[in-house]
Amino acid sequence: MRSPVLPIIGFVLGSVVLAGYFFPTSGMALIRDPLLDWAVTLSAVAALIAIINLVFGVHWRRLRDPVKDHLFSALVILAFLVTFAIGIFLGPSNPGYQKVVTSIEMPIEASLMAVLAITLAYSSLRLLQSQHNLMGFCFFIAVIIFLLLNSGVLSFLSGIPPLQELVSGVSQVPIAGARGILIGVALGSLLTGIRIWLGSDRPYEG
Amino acid sequence: MAEITCPICGRSNDANAERCWYCQAVLPHDTPPASDDSQDWLDELRSEKPSTGKSKPQPDKSVPQKPPEAEVPGWLARIRLREQVERKGKSVDSGTSSSSTAPESVIPDWLSEINNEPKDKPGVSAPPKSSGGSPKSGQSQKEEPDDWVKKLESWRSDTNESGNPFQEEIPEELPAEPDLPKSKKPTDLSSAESSSDEDSEANWFTTFMQESADDQPLKKNSAPQQRSPRGSGKAETGSLAKKPSATTGSESTGEKPVATSVPEEENWLTSFKGIKPDQSLSEQVIPPAQKDSKTKAPFKTTKLTDWIQPKKSTSSSNEIPPKDEANIKLEPAILPDWLEELSPKPKEVVHPRKEEPPLDAEESGPLAGIEGTLQGEELSYLYTRPQTYSSSLTVTESQENRLQVLKNIADQARWEDEGLAQKSVSRAWILRLVVILLMFAAVLIPVIAVKIPAITPSLYPNEVIQTFNAVNALPVNKPVLIAADFDGSLYGELNWSLSPLLAHLMAKNIPLAFLSTNSVGAALFTQSLAPLVSRYSAYTSPTQLVDLGYLAGGSIGLQSLARNPAATLPLNSSLQPAWQTQPLSSIHELSDFGALIVVTENADTARYWIEQVKPALGSTPMLVVISAQSAPLLQPYFDSGQINGYLSGLNSAAAYETLTKDPQNANALLSTFQVTMLLAVLLVLVGGVVSLTLYRPVVEEKRGKSA
C-alpha cells in the first residue's frame, strides 16, 4: 500500500491555497502568501534542474553514445556553456548580453515561424483533399472568410451598413465555439486539479 | 519413572506418552509397564483366557486410544453388536470360552482356505493361527507359544527362498500381528507367497474379528482393513475389487482356508450384513495383519527387526487368546497405514490412493483430497510449459518457392514504378517551389518595387476602439504594469501592435513597469522600447521605467503577484529595491496600477493572467496585445467584459496607429500584408477547388474498390 503522507501534505497545502480564493481577507493569508512565494522559488529551481538535465543528462549522454550524432549535442553543450559563462559575468540586464536574445534567439525563432507560413500555404492547397464532408467544407469556407477578414480587404464593406452588420455578425460566430472550448478546457482543468488535490492522481510519486 | 512398552517395537516409552517415540505406535496405557520378562503377560492371558471372552473385552482398556464412535464404520458396529449378542448368548448357553468358535463357525470358505493353504503349498510355513480362529488353534498357541514363531521363521525362510525381497527382511513374528499400530509401512502386493500364510491368516483373522467384535477401537480409516493379505498390499482396493484374482489369487484361495479352518466363525462372518461370501473378503473384511505384513511388509532394513523382535511375544500373545478373551491386549482398531490402505470399505471400493474425494474436496491441484476447500478452478491448464521459439528463421521449400515468385513479380514491376515515383517527387518539388516563389514575391515586391496601396478601414474593430479609449482614460500619475510574456517567434507582429500602444502611453508620460513570466520577454520588450525611448527621452530615467524582471512559476507566480506584488518581485533587474522608489512607491497592490497590459502570443498565457490577476485588479482596466492566432480564443473574454480591449494582428495595429495618428511600421507594411493574405486566400481556394474536382472521383473509386 502506498504511503499516504505525501497525498495528505498535498491536500493540506492545496486546501490552504484554495481557501484563499474564497476567503481572501482571512488570517489564512499569513500562511498562504509565504506558501505561494516559496512555490515560485521552487518553480525556478525546478526549471534550473530541467536545464541541467537537458544539457548534461541528455546531450552529454549523446556525446558518449557512439551511434548518435555528436556534432549537434556538442554544439548545444558548447552554446550553453558559453552563454552561461558570459551571462554569469555580465548579468541578464546587460544590454550587450541581451543581444544574445535579440540577435540569436529572436531571429531563429521568427525565421522558423516564417518558414511555417510557407509550409501552411503549401498544405492549404490540400485542405479538402481528404475531408470530403460537410464539416471539412465548413472549415474550408471559414478559413477563407476569416483570412479575408483578418487581411482587412473587406473593410470597404463598412460603407454598406447591412454588409457591415453581416461582417460584424460573422466575426462574432467564433465566439460561441471558442466559449464552448474554453468552458471545456476549464472543466478539464478543474477536474484534474481536484483529482490531484484529493490524491486520486499522484504525479509526484516516483 | 514408569514406562510403557511399545507393542510394536518393544521399546520403552514414558508412561504418560500416548505414542511410541520410536515408531509412533499408539501406546496401550493399560498394559503393564515394560518389564524384562516378556512372557508374563502371555501367561496372564493364558490364565485369563477362559473368563475374559464373555465380558466386555479387556482390549477396551488395553487399547490406549479409542477413536470416537463416529469414526467406527457402520459395518463394524454391526459386527461388534452381533458379536456381543452372540457372546452373551453363548456365555449363557455354555459358559465356555467358545466365543471364538462362533466366529469360527461362520468363517467363510476363503478364510478357511487361508488356513489350509499354507499346509498345501510347499516352502511356505504355516502362519501362526489366529487366536480367534478356533479354540484349537488358541489352545495350540497356548500350549506352544513359540510354535507360531517357529512357523513364522520357517515361513520366513521359505519366503526368502521364494525371492521376495520384502520377505527377506520381515521378521518371523511380524506376519502374526493382526493389528499392528499405525506405521508407515508401504504395502506390497507381492502375491504368490501369501498362500503359505493362509492358515495363520485364518487364525489371526478370527482372533482379530473377535477383537473387533468386542468393540475394539478402530479408526475410521482403518476400518476397512479387512482385506485379504494377498494382493491387498497394492493399496488400491479398486484394483483388488476389480481383479481380486489378479492380485494374488490368494484372496479367493484365502477365503477357503478361512472357511475350512475356522468353520465356527463362518456363521458370524456370513451373518454380517453386507458380507457376501461369493465376493472377495478382502473387499469386505479386514484381513489379518500378519499375512499382509509377510507379503507386503515394507521392512527393508535390518534395523526393523530390532523393534519387531520384541513384538514376537506380543503378537503371539495376541493370537493366543481365545475369542472369549476378546484379545484384551490387542489393539485391532489401530492398524498400520499400509494395512489401512489395503482394507476396503464395506459396500464400496476403497482406493487408498484413488479414494473417492468427498463432495467438497478438491480433486486436483495442491489441495487435492482436502475437504472443505473452496472449489477453485483447474489450475493445471494454467501452468504450461512456455513455448520456446527458435531464433533461427525456418523457411520451408514451398515458402521459398512462393518468395521467389513474389520477387520475380516485384522485379518486373519495379522498373515500371520507378518512373512514377520520380514523377511524384518532382511534382511535389515543383509545386513547393512555386508556392515559395509566390509567397516571397508577394512579400518582397510591395516592399522593394511596387508600392501597392493598402485598403484602410473606415470603421475600426470594437476592441481596438475600446483599447484606445481605455488608454486615453488612464490617469497620468498612476504607473501602468506591462506583462511582456512573448518570445521571439511572433515578436515582429507583436512589436507592430505594441509600438503604437507604447507610443500612446509614452506620449501621455505615464510611468511604466514591466515584467515577464517568460525568460526572454523582458529583453524583447526592451528592444521594442528602444526606438521609442529615443523619442521620449524621459523614459531613460528609472523613475519612468522599471524592469521588475522574471516572474517564475507561471500561474502560481501570477497568483502570488496578485496577492502581494512587492513580496513576489522585491527587486528590479538590477537587484535594487523596486517598490520603495518611484514609480512604484505608491503601489501596494495591483489595483493601484493605472492599467495592466498583457502582451503575449499565447492564448493560455492570456487566460492565466485573466484568471489569476484580473480578480485582484478591481476596476483597473486590463488590456491585451495578442497575436492573430490567439485572437478567436480571447474574444469570449472580451465579450464577457473580463478584458477591456485587445489588439490582434497587423490590422488592429494599423487601426490603432490611425486612431493615434501616429503611422509607423504597421501602416507601411499593410499593403504587403494584404497582398500576401490575398495570395494565401487564393492558394486555399484553388487548392480546395482542385481537391473537390480532381480528387473526389479517385476517392470514390477507392471506396468502391474497398467496398
Added chain:
Amino acid sequence: MSLNADFLWMIVSFVLTICVFSYLFGDNPLFRFATGLLIGVSAGYFAVVIIYQVLLPKLIVPLLQGSFIALIPLLLSGLLLTKLSPKLSRLGNLPVTYLVAVGAAIAIGGSLLGTLFTQIKGAINTFASVPAASPNQKWILVLEGGFILLGTIAALVYFNFSVIKTKGINSNRSPMVRLFSGIGQFFIAITLGAVFAGVMTSTITALIERSAFIVNVIKTFLGIG
C-alpha cells in the same frame, strides 16, 4: 564601436535567418546548426535569468539578510536537486508534491472563478440587455444571444462521448445528443477555421517581418537607403 557591434550582431541575425530559410529546400547542416545554437543559447540565458532574478533576490539575499524563514525554500530546493540522482530521487518527492498541490489548487480556483462562472455568465449576458433595448433591437439581441448560447451548449455537447452501453444493441448517443453534437461540430469547425486563419495570419506577418529584415540588411550592406 557600438555601430560595429550592432552591425556585427545584424550580420549574425542575417546569417542565422538564412540558415533557417534554407530549410525550405530540405534539411541541411545549416538548419541543424541554427537549431542547436538556439537550444544551447536559450538554455544558457534561461539559467542566468533564474539565478539572477529568482534565486538571488528570493533565496540568497534574504539568507544574507538574516531571514531564517528563507531556510525553508532553501531546504526544499536542496531536496528538489536530488531529483537529478536516480538513487536519491525519492527525496525530491516532497517538494514536487508541494509544487503540484499548489499548482492544482491554483488551477481549480482559476478555472472555477476565472473562466467557468464568468463565461457561463457571458453566455447569457446578451439577454440582460434585452429589456433596455429598443423594440427593433430586441429581436436582434434575442436572436444573437440565442445563437451564441446555442453554439456554446452545442460545442460542449459535441465533446461528450459518453454512451450508456446496452447489451446486444449497437450503443449510440441519443438522437437529441446527436443533433446538438452536429450543431456543435458546425460551430467548432467555424472556430477552428478562424483559428487556422489566425495562425496563417501570424505566420505571414512573421514572414513579412523577416523578409523586411533581410531586405534592410541587404540595403545596409549595399549602402542603399
